[in-house]
Amino acid sequence: xxAYQSGFGHTAAVARxxxxxxxxxxxxxxxxxxxxxxxxxxxxxxxxxxxxPLNEADAIIFxxxxxxxxxSAGFKRFMDHTGALWFTQAWKDKMxxxxxxxxxxxxxxxxxxxxxxxxxxxxxxVWVSQGVFMEEGGINRMGAWLGLMxxxxxxxxxxxxxxxxxxxxxxxxxxVAEATARWVRGRA
Amino acid sequence: xxAYQSGFGHTAAVARxxxxxxxxxxxxxxxxxxxxxxxxxxxxxxxxxxxxPLNEADAIIFxxxxxxxxxSAGFKRFMDHTGALWFTQAWKDKMxxxxxxxxxxxxxxxxxxxxxxxxxxxxxxVWVSQGVFMEEGGINRMGAWLGLMxxxxxxxxxxxxxxxxxxxxxxxxxxVAEATARWVRGRA
Amino acid sequence: xxAYQSGFGHTAAVARxxxxxxxxxxxxxxxxxxxxxxxxxxxxxxxxxxxxPLNEADAIIFxxxxxxxxxSAGFKRFMDHTGALWFTQAWKDKMxxxxxxxxxxxxxxxxxxxxxxxxxxxxxxVWVSQGVFMEEGGINRMGAWLGLMxxxxxxxxxxxxxxxxxxxxxxxxxxVAEATARWVRGRA
Amino acid sequence: xxAYQSGFGHTAAVARxxxxxxxxxxxxxxxxxxxxxxxxxxxxxxxxxxxxPLNEADAIIFxxxxxxxxxSAGFKRFMDHTGALWFTQAWKDKMxxxxxxxxxxxxxxxxxxxxxxxxxxxxxxVWVSQGVFMEEGGINRMGAWLGLMxxxxxxxxxxxxxxxxxxxxxxxxxxVAEATARWVRGRA
Numbered sequence: 001x002x003a004y005q006s007g008f009g010h011t012a013a014v015a016r017x018x019x020x021x022x023x024x025x026x027x028x029x030x031x032x033x034x035x036x037x038x039x040x041x042x043x044x045x046x047x048x049x050x051x052x053p054l055n056e057a058d059a060i061i062f063x064x065x066x067x068x069x070x071x072s073a074g075f076k077r078f079m080d081h082t083g084a085l086w087f088t089q090a091w092k093d094k095m096x097x098x099x100x101x102x103x104x105x106x107x108x109x110x111x112x113x114x115x116x117x118x119x120x121x122x123x124x125x126v127w128v129s130q131g132v133f134m135e136e137g138g139i140n141r142m143g144a145w146l147g148l149m150x151x152x153x154x155x156x157x158x159x160x161x162x163x164x165x166x167x168x169x170x171x172x173x174x175x176v177a178e179a180t181a182r183w184v185r186g187r188a
Numbered sequence: 189x190x191a192y193q194s195g196f197g198h199t200a201a202v203a204r205x206x207x208x209x210x211x212x213x214x215x216x217x218x219x220x221x222x223x224x225x226x227x228x229x230x231x232x233x234x235x236x237x238x239x240x241p242l243n244e245a246d247a248i249i250f251x252x253x254x255x256x257x258x259x260s261a262g263f264k265r266f267m268d269h270t271g272a273l274w275f276t277q278a279w280k281d282k283m284x285x286x287x288x289x290x291x292x293x294x295x296x297x298x299x300x301x302x303x304x305x306x307x308x309x310x311x312x313x314v315w316v317s318q319g320v321f322m323e324e325g326g327i328n329r330m331g332a333w334l335g336l337m338x339x340x341x342x343x344x345x346x347x348x349x350x351x352x353x354x355x356x357x358x359x360x361x362x363x364v365a366e367a368t369a370r371w372v373r374g375r376a
Numbered sequence: 377x378x379a380y381q382s383g384f385g386h387t388a389a390v391a392r393x394x395x396x397x398x399x400x401x402x403x404x405x406x407x408x409x410x411x412x413x414x415x416x417x418x419x420x421x422x423x424x425x426x427x428x429p430l431n432e433a434d435a436i437i438f439x440x441x442x443x444x445x446x447x448s449a450g451f452k453r454f455m456d457h458t459g460a461l462w463f464t465q466a467w468k469d470k471m472x473x474x475x476x477x478x479x480x481x482x483x484x485x486x487x488x489x490x491x492x493x494x495x496x497x498x499x500x501x502v503w504v505s506q507g508v509f510m511e512e513g514g515i516n517r518m519g520a521w522l523g524l525m526x527x528x529x530x531x532x533x534x535x536x537x538x539x540x541x542x543x544x545x546x547x548x549x550x551x552v553a554e555a556t557a558r559w560v561r562g563r564a
Numbered sequence: 565x566x567a568y569q570s571g572f573g574h575t576a577a578v579a580r581x582x583x584x585x586x587x588x589x590x591x592x593x594x595x596x597x598x599x600x601x602x603x604x605x606x607x608x609x610x611x612x613x614x615x616x617p618l619n620e621a622d623a624i625i626f627x628x629x630x631x632x633x634x635x636s637a638g639f640k641r642f643m644d645h646t647g648a649l650w651f652t653q654a655w656k657d658k659m660x661x662x663x664x665x666x667x668x669x670x671x672x673x674x675x676x677x678x679x680x681x682x683x684x685x686x687x688x689x690v691w692v693s694q695g696v697f698m699e700e701g702g703i704n705r706m707g708a709w710l711g712l713m714x715x716x717x718x719x720x721x722x723x724x725x726x727x728x729x730x731x732x733x734x735x736x737x738x739x740v741a742e743a744t745a746r747w748v749r750g751r752a
């Protein structure tokens with residue numbers, strides 16, 4: 001399960017590459033969800049059925065752009081909507097991971113990933129690090145560790161982020177799917 | 189200028205104590221604004237006149253609850269609305285400071301303050317630390333440094349946070365107002 | 377494996393409670409190591425044999441006091457000593473978790489846990505969150521999520537942190553050992 | 565006052581550029597100090613005279629490489645040595661700023677700057693943000709806000725970081741010196 005929010009389509013494009021990588025793991029079922037489409041809790045604080053795929057997933061990979069130093073407002077709204085799930089710790093022991101895209105090379109992308117990892121920790125999830133080492137050719141060119149970082153110029157999502165960022169995204173997606181498969185196999 | 193967002197009224201109550209402390213500094217003019225009331229940018233990306241008091245202030249103290257590990261969604265929306273101001277660096281060299289309230293003693297309040305300080309840094313502001321040392325009687329009982337931390341139980345804002353947190357808030361407001369006065373005096 | 381650094385003995389006492397909890401999981405073999413006793417790399421950058429238990433562990437729980445806003449200098453030295461292990465990603469896919477103790481209720485303990493989680497991520501480890509929900513009686517009284525937080529007054533380690541913090545530490549140790557057992561079982 | 569720690573000379577070279585920029589401000593007296601040369605506190609916890617220049621400075625700019633996700637061990641030792649100064653809040657209301665160098669584009673440089681800003685906040689200092697906007701030609705090419713970020717390849721300090729990073733460093737040094745001059749002028 002990849003749950004993302006995107007502003008101008010760059011993060012959505014990265015999300016698709018993450019999904020592609022995750023799907024390359026035998027047995028992995030991967031769903032992509034734009035959190036802007038998820039309705040908030042009703043008057044009884046319960047979340048609508050649209051949240052079911054998230055609640056049933058073994059892992060959730062979070063993704064959004066870095067705006068003004070942390071997660072986008074749209075993604076934060078999604079985070080705050082999970083208050084009732086937090087209270088019952090409904091997502092406990094799911095796997096989690098995160099990615100973010102921004103225009104700057106460093107920008108404050110790290111802070112977005114930290115915010116996602118703290119969010120996952122509040123839900124008592126288990127956090128899978130990025131795990132794709134730097135290689136010639138621009139693999140993990142940002143030098144990112146906690147999660148995936150990509151960088152997009154001021155151009156359409158077809159052109160940017162560059163191919164090496166999408167390849168890093170695919171490897172990252174594969175890594176998280178492999179870790180999740182292992183985690184599921186290990187269930188007592 | 190104190191710009192805050194509040195969920196159940198506790199942060200709003202702390203904001204009023206911060207204002208009270210700030211106003212105790214001779215010459216300080218302090219305005220309180222609930223950022224939920226600020227409209228976003230229009231189609232031309234320009235911000236409505238309601239933003240004028242913020243744009244003209246010498247200092248802005250940011251405040252919001254800590255929800256799911258960082259700033260509240262409402263406060264994040266306000267942050268993202270400042271994109272055009274960021275692009276022209278319109279808030280450059282204003283003073284900034286921050287406060288947050290949460291139910292947990294530690295919770296992830298620090299991450300909220302870090303997010304606020306990075307937001308202020310993106311605007312090239314100057315950050316005033318909390319500056320109120322721990323004292324017997326519960327002054328700065330959280331042991332907070334980057335900004336003010338208060339803690340509220342599950343009770344109405346009239347009862348919680350406790351009086352010592354409000355007193356810490358007043359001292360914090362005074363400190364920021366004094367620093368701002370000094371900063372204004374120093375203008376070339 | 378619990379790798380800790382302690383200043384005045386409080387963190388060491390918490391480390392023993394974490395070990396106790398971890399050992400309560402059937403099959404768990406848990407070793408406690410004071411990282412101050414670990415020699416640094418030799419002239420060939422290789423690490424001495426004393427590091428073997430760490431290299432062979434399925435999981436490493438990191439612990440140290442929060443000093444001046446982040447991990448203690450002694451613990452940071454240990455972190456920097458792992459440079460060669462990082463380069464070969466020798467700790468990849470081990471489980472990791474973290475704990476910290478400080479005098480302040482909040483202090484900057486969160487930043488210590490974030491530093492530990494980034495360190496683990498650089499080693500491509502998998503991070504187990506604290507996972508012990510707040511309960512009456514002071515269990516997880518700090519409201520900590522990313523890792524375990526305890527708080528000690530200015531008194532001997534026999535008296536402080538309080539018993540509820542030690543009980544939280546035991547449950548945290550058990551949780552990490554259970555997650556590790558599951559992770560080991562899931563190996564392909 | 566620029567207080568830095570350097571591993572292989574790159575951070576030292578950046579520190580010299582920061583000093584150069586700071587000195588370009590009329591009236592600014594700037595001293596460069598390698599914190600590895602500073603002895604720790606004596607048995608009475610008092611700091612030796614070598615610390616005087618730091619204690620008397622109006623501003624301290626902190627700098628070190630990012631190693632394993634945060635400040636270098638050498639710099640952390642310096643931080644921990646200031647415990648007695650913290651207790652008396654001897655550095656209260658000094659200006660502070662920070663810079664870091666690393667091999668990765670993003671790496672975890674942000675976390676180093678956050679650690680420095682929390683350290684400054686514990687000392688109740690006032691934090692000056694980076695304040696040099698991105699420009700064609702590589703000025704602030706990292707997209708850094710909280711402090712200065714530079715990036716060095718695996719080559720001697722004469723060759724890397726590139727000239728644009730050193731120019732960014734000079735502008736950053738000038739900015740902090742100007743802010744300090746204003747802060748000093750504003751003293752009541």
